[in-house]
Amino acid sequence: MERLFSFGFLAPPTVLITACLVGALVALVWRRTGIGLALGSSLCLFAAATPALSSYLLQRAESGLRRNVDFREAQAIVVLGGEVRPGNGGDIPDRLGALALERVMLAADAHRRLRLPVAVSGGRAGGARPSEAALMKAALDGNFAVPVDWTEDRSRTTWENALHTAELLRPAKVTTVVLVSQAWHLPRALWAFERAGLKALPWPAPRTALRLARVDDFLPSMAGLHDSFHALHEIVGGFYYRLRHRPAGLVLS
Numbered sequence: 001m002e003r004l005f006s007f008g009f010l011a012p013p014t015v016l017i018t019a020c021l022v023g024a025l026v027a028l029v030w031r032r033t034g035i036g037l038a039l040g041s042s043l044c045l046f047a048a049a050t051p052a053l054s055s056y057l058l059q060r061a062e063s064g065l066r067r068n069v070d071f072r073e074a075q076a077i078v079v080l081g082g083e084v085r086p087g088n089g090g091d092i093p094d095r096l097g098a099l100a101l102e103r104v105m106l107a108a109d110a111h112r113r114l115r116l117p118v119a120v121s122g123g124r125a126g127g128a129r130p131s132e133a134a135l136m137k138a139a140l141d142g143n144f145a146v147p148v149d150w151t152e153d154r155s156r157t158t159w160e161n162a163l164h165t166a167e168l169l170r171p172a173k174v175t176t177v178v179l180v181s182q183a184w185h186l187p188r189a190l191w192a193f194e195r196a197g198l199k200a201l202p203w204p205a206p207r208t209a210l211r212l213a214r215v216d217d218f219l220p221s222m223a224g225l226h227d228s229f230h231a232l233h234e235i236v237g238g239f240y241y242r243l244r245h246r247p248a249g250l251v252l253s
Contacts (some may be wrong), residue, residue: 012155013228048228049220051211052250057231058208059185061238069201071114075174076149077203079107079140080161080181080189081122081132096135099182102205104136106146107180114178119150119169120160128129158237159245161173162192175199183207184230188238195245 027034047053057153083097096104100122111118118140122132130154133227152168155161168178176199181189183204191201208227213219 014047049225051224052217054224054227055211061231064187074178077118077178097142117149121152121165145248162196166196
């Protein structure tokens, strides 16, 4: 059920497409109700696909992120898995997707500036054979000459990233980490790592600029819909995490 709300047909804005179809079916029996549902969902879907709204939603998702961060107490850099593109098991290998590649580049930059050891976190996803952590480790080592000291390859969610990484770093007495991800993902990730017993400092990708200056900012696009998906996923996911993982007993000591 959790996957349906995260990435299935109940995830926003995918749920709006589902509501459009349901409205069309309902209209066969209850005409006004069905047309109203289909029309309202269509309008919401149109708005979600515009860069104007998607950029605003991304800014809302990023709003809890601190801008001035002191990294002097940091002991390690943690890179979170983001996306894997599975191969065919033959001539096309499994590889990192765009989100994960951006995080790897950000981690390489953080390592050059801070000179801290690096941990990668991400399990197997999307039918890929190697874990995402293994792919990120190979990219950091082979493409950026950045050594990876810890590899956490069991997690499937941001919450599990936090729990398993905290467990992995505990023997090294690491308590403060630099967390690398997109700006819209970091508020939820930081909250999860804090709950897992680690002080987490953000190292984000560039923040989103509000797009309201051009005509095409108010026209729907696939890029706008893609950004709205990530923004709504984080906003809804932040509330969900706070409800589900509220009990103190879940915190690693």
